[in-house]
Amino acid sequence: MASSSVPSVDRATAEQLEAFVCATQQSMSDVASARSPEGVLSAVLDACCQWLGHLHVCFFLLDAQDDSLFGRMIVPQHTLDAVCKAIVDAMLSADDLANQQTNRPALAPTSVMDGTTCAIVCRIEAIDNLVARVFFERRPRVSSRFHDLFRPQVQAELADAVQAELGIRSVVLLPMCGKERCVGVFVVASDRSCPLTEQDLLALQVFAAGAAIGVEDARLRQELHDLEKQVSFLLKATIDAQEEERERICLDIHDGVAQTLTAAFHYLQTLDGWPELPDSLRTNVGKAGMLMRHAIREAREILASLRPAALDTLGLVATLRYEVDGLKAQMGWQVQFDADPVRFPKAVETALYRIVHEALTNVTKHARAASVVVRVTQEPEQIVVEVQDDGVGFDPHALDGEMQRNGLGLLSMRKRAELLQGRFRLTSSPRAGTRVRVEVPLSARERRDPAPPNSPQQATAN
Secondary structure, X not given: OOOOXXXXXXXXXXXXXXXXXXXXXXXXXXXXXXXXXXXXXXXXXXXXXXXXXXXXXXXEEEEEEOOEEEEEEEEEHHXXXXXXXXXXXXXXXXXXXXXXXXXXXXXXXXXXXXXXXXXXXXXXXXXXXXXXXXXXXXOOEEEOOHHHHOOOOOOHHHHHHHHHHHOEEEEXXXXXXXXXXXXXXXXXXXXXXXXXXXXXXXHHHHHHHHHHHHHHHHHHHHHHHHHHHHHHHHHHHHHHHHHHHHHHHXXXXXXXXXXXXXXXXXXXXXXXXXXXXXXXXXXXXXXXXXXXXXXXXXXXXXXXXXXXHHHHHOOHHHHHHHHHHHHHHHHOOEEEEEEOOEOOOXXXXXXXXXXXXXXXXXXXXXXXXXXXXXXXXXXXXXXXXXXXXXXXXXXXXXXXXXXXXXXXXXXXXXXXXXXXXXXXXXXXXXXXXXXXXXXXXXXXXXXXXXXXXXXXXXXXXX
């Protein structure tokens, strides 16, 4: 049987391959945790520097606008230091060294990203510039002139002097092509002592492709984060407007319809007490009084459903106690209500009331429960609200479908908690009841004084 031979790999090549694999693995790990495109490129630069050693590398993160490219040059600190030192060593005039700091010329607005990488704002003319050509053509280029990267903004004499000081032999430019567009250019400058091989160029293309994917991914995650913030902002604005409208409607009903109904009821009572009123009319007046009393009761129920007056005057705990007592009488539940005597900011109390009200509504409609527990507890750093029942429960895995079919009550509770930077937890299983738990963080500034001394510190209804 013929045996196949495996090509031998020399020690230097094996070590280089191992270094490349390690650098790639580290780059992938760092890119996955990066939160911005600049962070992605910084991670890839660190890996490249680890693999390439003393070679100079940088990324141009670019966007096209008309005939120019705008963006940032992401460059290692040691490369920037070397370039600035080369400029100084080229013995430029004092005017050329204006705005310098600690003998470093201010090439452009610069920000230090992580101590090892800097970001420099840049603008590149599309005409006669190699970076722009690589960006638009999406093809790699190799140049022997450092000046090709910065023309026409930088004078040829200055670029040539820097190239000579750094000993740059050639510059490789690789496009960073994502799925839909080019996001930048990867630049590697090799010196006379360490020329790049064909294998090096292939490896650099891997880094360029990984950087492009990482940048696109970071941008998508940033866009998603921005959209989530926008949705939260719009949701908060909607909820705030809804609460303001509820208050306005409550005030209009209280000062308008409710007062009119009450006055009409008193007139009917006065008329009913008139001795000369015929019996036939007295019967109708009595019926009208009953209808008026019913209308007044309905108006008060509408006011309570829109926004309980006690929520503004007595606070969250008193309002919930009143509502729980009413449900106990209506549903025949065995109720346990435990609450710390505290007040919280209006927005917090309103949101927590709506959450508990929705949870109790769900218990009323779906749980078929015999007992319900409601707790409001202030812990050192947060307020915790819980609603628990011993009803039929449900399968949490079917929660998303249930939300779509039966309304947005559960989603509303979750979003209200999230708008307060809180956490919403729903625990349930068939025939084992349901528990809703909301945790809302409170800063020391947000904590208010306890309820008045005559308020019960804890109420338990059995």
